[in-house]
Amino acid sequence: MELFIQLTLTGLTNGAILALAALGFVLIYKASDVINFAQGEFLLIGGYVVYGMVAQFGLAWPLGMLITIAIAIGLGAVVERLVLRPLIGEPIISVIMVTIGLSSLLKAIVSTIWGNQPKAFPPFIPSTPVNIMGATIGADRLWAIVIAIVMLGLFTFFFRRSKEGIAMRAVADDQQAALSMGISVKKIFAWAWSIAAISASIGGALVANIVGVSQELSHFGLRVFPVVILGGLDSIPGAIVGGIIIGLLETYTGGYVGHGLNQVAPFAILILILMVRPYGLFGQEIIERV
């Protein structure tokens, strides 16, 4: 039982962080049909910037986090403006190739500034062990769950209730119709990239806090693929639920079945689920009405 709780809590931490990373990915795909291969590098940047702010400049972590968010907004907007906007009207596949190039560029920038050596992260959130129903877990992991849940709640609220959030979903549905009501599609794309960068960099900061910073952080980004395919490429709730399912699956298989299998199990389950629901758990079906 203790093991179960232990694994569940660990899985939830990973899952919540995965969900944050996947959310941005889904958002970009939903708004513009672009598969962003640089999403993992957004995590990397987030991790390193927080590292810079907290470990190198000695700022308090909430402040460091806020600055990271500000930088993420800027990064998203700059990427959209300089890299993606000139590509409007080009085939989607070109845009996707460009995101692959972007991922190398961002990686190179990080290693120019911070070098290639993994660095221990002076955990900005203390990892004091906490006892929950017999299982012990670091406070940093609990915080990661709390922060991720708060962020996901905020994003959900934004998409459901705010005018800009609704406009963003409108653009995802029908760009020209959105344009006809005065919604600026360019602005919405910039927003989508900024929000994607924010959520990923917060995810990156949370991972870094637990495992330290290294180029490995961007590999965490690769794990968003099973998450979004499971949840549905274009579904925001799907990103959240998918993240948590994959996070839990990985730790359960790692803990009960054995290490090594934990990277495989999610894909096996993924294939099973896709056989039943080809759009993913929450993916939007094409609405056909007669």
Place this chain on the structure above:
Amino acid sequence: MLSLNNIEVIYNDVILVLKGMSMEVPEGKIVGLLGSNGAGKSTTLKAISGLLKPEDGEVTDGGIVFKGEKIHHMDASDIVRKGIFQVMEGRRVFEHLTTEENLIAGGYTRSDGAQARADIEMVYEYFPRLKDRRHQTAGYLSGGEQQMLAIGRALMAKPQLMMLDEPSLGLAPLLVQEIFEIIKRINQEQGTTILLVEQNANLTLGVADYAYIMESGRIVLDGYPDDLRANADVREFYLGLTEVGSRKSYREVKHYKRRKRWLS
């Protein structure tokens, strides 16, 4: 209020679609724009609303003036802010959004948040059926309800000029009647000027104050509804035969001949 002077529209740098199109829309009136498929009616509306750009179309000659201001090089979102709103052909509701979210998107350009929310109720007064469906996904509404929603979105923007592209398309006659009555009411109660694009000449001449008929990218005839009804060509090709769907091919043959006569 709005005037088009000899505008020319080209798609993809080569396809010339509007060839010197001119028309006037006076403030407070309902103006009809009639014409068969492919005449260039939708292109005309997109030229006005700035929606040509995403289709790689461009106004290459002539000018569009709205309230004394040239608008043919403005962005769509600025044109909406100037008070022109196009209800696109085929309804184009946001399928995965609810009815109410569609309406909120319609009021996107407004800065008076609270008043905009209150206007949702105003839309529901015009279209009580939408109120029953307010939390339903718009993609699953019936065709008639979707058309109501498309007009409701336009109402949310409080435009001075509302342009409707074939609102009767694919709807049952009774429903079309209902929608046209509401268009008339919007014009009278909200003081909204209306540019109504249609293929249904009979109904359009019933609500319009003035109407234009277009063929192959230009206006071939215009006048007051009564005069147009009296015109032999209009009687034959737009009133007589539009009511008989089955004789379409015949109609097209005749159309071609008559078009040549108009153009010569």
